[in-house]
Amino acid sequence: MADVALGETPPSIPRRNLPSASRSDRRFKWLLVAPAALLILAISIYPLIFSIWVLFVNYDFQIPGHAFVGLKNFEQVVSDPVARYSLLVTVVLTVSNVLIELLLGLAVAMVMARSFRGRGLIISILIVPLFISPVVVGQAWALLLQRPFGPTNYLLGQLLGQEVTIGWLTQFPYNFIALVLADVWQWTPFMFVILLAGLTAIPPHVYEAAELDGVGAWQTFWHITIPYISPMILLAVTFRLLDAIRLFDTIFIMTGGGPGTQTYTASFYLYTIGFAQFHLSRATAGSWIFLILTLLVIIFLVRRLLKPEAN
Amino acid sequence: MAAWTRRRRIPVSRIVVLTLFLxxxxxxxxxxxxxSIKPSDDYLAVPPVWFPDHPTMVHFTAALFDYRGLQGLVNSLIISISATALSCLVGTLMAYSLARFNTGGQHLSFxxxxxxxxxxxxxxxxxxxxxxxxxxxxxHIxxxxxxxxxxxxxxxWMMYAYFRQMPRSxxxxxxxxxxxxxGAMWSVGIPLAAPGIVAAAVFIFIACWTEFFFALVLTSRNAFTLPTVFRSFLSFQGAQYGEASALAIVSxxxxxxxxxLVQKHLVRGLTLGAIRG
Incomplete structure (x- = not known):
């Protein structure tokens, strides 16, 4: 059985009278939670709170003392055309990556839904990209595409019957295609695995009934398959979207943000101003803007995900 | 879908889609x-060398010893294994508390x-x-x-989902x-959840092993991990194809x-237990 259970309240099993006192129970349950909660507070929450102070000063390793600068850090980010451009690149790349991964993942899941000989082996092969570091994925695609070493231009040349000299990592729009290829290669299996779990959970009698009624294949797909797996689609797309907007690793390895700032994503932009130019306060201000934008997306998506009528 | 159509043969279009995707x-x-096993002379051959006549391991030794791949590998092992152990330990305790006592209601888990x-x-x-x-x-710490x-x-979340489907009896x-x-938790609850803990541990290990961004920022000469070693191949254009590939294989x-190995837990792992595959 595959069913979406995120946000479902635990089944209320009537508790029998337990011998242990309820007060020690209460201490016990918080004691178990404490180490993990303290770690999150120390490594994730405290730095975030600390950074609120960094936002309004000029934090610089070279200059002793941190002068209060008010909203200047925000102004510098908001007025930077590269910042706005990188946000646009993030949105465009995120939407195209997730959309292609969804459609391709669904197609492959449909093909794999019926059992046949060798299906288990093929599934094991298809999920391999999920276990590889994005840096390695970027490196692998760079090797495949890079001029003059990669075989891609040669194969395209053979196919088209003329010499092909595309600079896949340096030339617009091929650099974007290369980045999408690497992302689609790595994350289509994510969609595939989740949607396959959804497809195989559809009870066969539903299809049998449709067949008896003479419903066509497309009709069956739109009116039976899609509604059945829509909770899985929503969940898979939510998880992917929230990871896709962080896109950084493949950019770092494949294009380095270039040429110029052409393939800057929001994460890459913030990394560059923070850790290459050491404008720490400005980068922090940018991070907060990005965090708040992300939170808006999270609230919008996770709310829908948690709606009980999603199925 | 298995019983949807009774036809035994798979349509050609499906075979084509599957073959192309594979x-x-x-x-x-x-x-x-x-x-990774190609001699450097074969790099720029036209047409490309699809399989070298004389496979070589030199790139592996170069990547490990000349580019400090070995130190990255050792650091990655130390950091990933320790983080996995610590994360599993405190994570399981928290998950147990959330599942059995509903600690902090939905707020804490979310x-x-x-x-x-x-x-x-x-x-x-x-x-x-x-x-x-x-x-x-x-x-390293x-x-x-x-x-x-x-x-x-x-x-x-993986362990939370696992404990919730385990009977309390x-x-x-x-x-x-x-x-x-x-005592009930250590000698009954956690041993029964061992398969779930092992699966969670593997996913956590893979997440640490493949992580790049934190390592890039938080380490430099001492605690650098394997993925960050790939930076060494960026600055020199061209000559390190073999070393980069060898290191990729190692990673x-x-x-x-x-x-x-933990394939059957994959759907749970990817969706943090939200979907039971």
Whole structure:
């Protein structure tokens, strides 16, 4: 059985009278939670709170003392055309990556839904990209595409019957295609695995009934398959979207943000101003803007995900 | 869908889709593998050398010893294993409490989940500044702590889902027999959840093993991990194809083997327990 259970309240099993006192129970349950909660507070929450102070000063390793600068850090980010451009690149790349991964993942899941000989082996092969570091994925695609070493231009040349000299990592729009290829290669299996779990959970009698009624294949797909797996689609797309907007690793390895700032994503932009130019306060201000934008997306998506009528 | 149509033969269109997709998945892996054993003279041959006549291991030794791949490998092992152990330990305790006592209601569990979706760039700057202040920058401890926290949502939510589908009755029987809460958890609850803990541990290990961004910012000469070694191949244009490929093989083989081993838990792992595959 595959069913979406995120946000479902635990089944209320009537508790029998337990011998242990309820007060020690209460201490016990918080004691178990404490180490993990303290770690999150120390490594994730405290730095975030600390950074609120960094936002309004000029934090610089070279200059002793941190002068209060008010909203200047925000102004510098908001007025930077590269910042706005990188946000646009993030949105465009995120939407195209997730959309292609969804459609391709669904197609492959449909093909794999019926059992046949060798299906288990093929599934094991298809999920391999999920276990590889994005840096390695970027490196692998760079090797495949890079001029003059990669075989891609040669194969395209053979196919088209003329010499092909595309600079896949340096030339617009091929650099974007290369980045999408690497992302689609790595994350289509994510969609595939989740949607396959959804497809195989559809009870066969539903299809049998449709067949008896003479419903066509497309009709069956739109009116039976899609509604059945829509909770899985929503969940898979939510998880992917929230990871896709962080896109950084493949950019770092494949294009380095270039040429110029052409393939800057929001994460890459913030990394560059923070850790290459050491404008720490400005980068922090940018991070907060990005965090708040992300939170808006999270609230919008996770709310829908948690709606009980999603199925 | 298995019983949907009774036809035994798979339509040709399906075979075509599947074959093309398999080629797409395998091509980069094959090319990386071939490049890692290819003599440097074969790099720029036209047409490309699809399989070298004289396979060589020189790129592996060069990547490990000349480019400090070995130190990255050792650091990655130390950091990933320690972070996995720590994350599993505190994550399981928290998950047990959430599942059995509904501690903190939905707020606490969703607070943990929300950590999974925080963009790393938002945390990394302040974390970097704090690590510098307290001397954790470029240390193994610093990386282990960072990776523990960054994998906690996966561990907690996978184990939370696992404990919730486990019957309470055995632990309650142990309590009736005079066990303490602590004893019932350690000697009954957690041993019964061992398969779930192992699966969670593997996913956490893979997450640490493949992570790049935190390592890039928080380490430099001392605690750098395997993925960050790939930076060495960026500055020199061209000559290090073999070394980069060899290092890629070193990095991807362990995590692929582990991942395929826990394949049946994959859907739970990817969706943090939200979908039971």
């Amino acid at each position: 080629i797409f998945v395998l091509a980069p892996l094959y090319w990386v593998f071939v490049t 607070w943990v989940l929300s950590q999974r979706f925080l963009p790393p760039i938002a945390i990394i700057l302040p974390l970097f500044l704090n690590y510098r202040l307290i001397g954790l920058q470029d240390t 610093g990386m282990i702590l960072a990776y523990t926290v960054f994998t906690l949502p996966v561990g907690v 055995l632990e309650e029987a142990a309590l009736v027999d005079g066990c303490t809460r602590w 991807l083989v362990p995590s692929i083997i582990l991942g395929v």
